[in-house]
Amino acid sequence: MGKLDFIYKRRSVRNFLDADVPADDLREILKAAIYAPSGKNLQNWHFVVVKNKAKIAEMAQIVERKNAELAELLPSEEKRKAFRGMVAYHTVFKKAPVVILVYAGPYPTLATDLAEAKAAPLDLIHALARPNPGVQNIAAAMENLLLAAANLGYGTCWMTGPTYAAEEISKLVGFTKPGYYLAAMTPLGVPADDKGTNPPRKPLDEVVTFIE
């Protein structure tokens, strides 16, 4: 047992048993998510928890349809084929007992203020907007959620693939909140296998620079 096993226990799970997630565990996991840090403590997140099997299956069909539709827009058969080939990775939630949709809400910054007032050149606005703290908040909550779930024995998979069907998914579940959009989602359930490991990481020295 290493000291940081609570980190290493998490991996992306894409197959689930047909077993419920008790309501208490679900609340515990969501509570961990909202204890993530957020810029100005703005907590610009909203979680939509889908537990309805028919709706989850329909959500997967919606993503499949949208994938086929969007593939047609791509300029070459090679790109169309590659995009269609990804659809299995955009629907890995389809057998999970729970799907959590993670919505991101507005997060005003200097960049948004300048953009609204048209008070600075576009390249300056883009440069200022690039770190996107509003989305960083959502990512922090998402990682807390995933780590908490793993530590309670559940599998998850951070997913942004299906967000190309954000509008259709939001309509299916009937969720709207002004300024909020679907940023990510995750299935949640008991993993169907326990032999999975994380894919390899780049060596630490490749992605870390120490300034002494």
Ligand SMILES: Cc1cc2nc3c(=O)[nH]c(=O)nc-3n(C[C@H](O)[C@H](O)[C@H](O)COP(=O)(O)O)c2cc1C
């Ligand atoms: C922002 C983000 C989006 C992702 N989207 C998807 C997705 O749409 N479908 C999928 O199967 N996995 C998705 N993943 C999971 C990654 O493929 C996975 O985290 C990566 O391969 C490392 O594996 P591990 O999570 O098991 O450590 C996503 C991960 C992140 C962080």
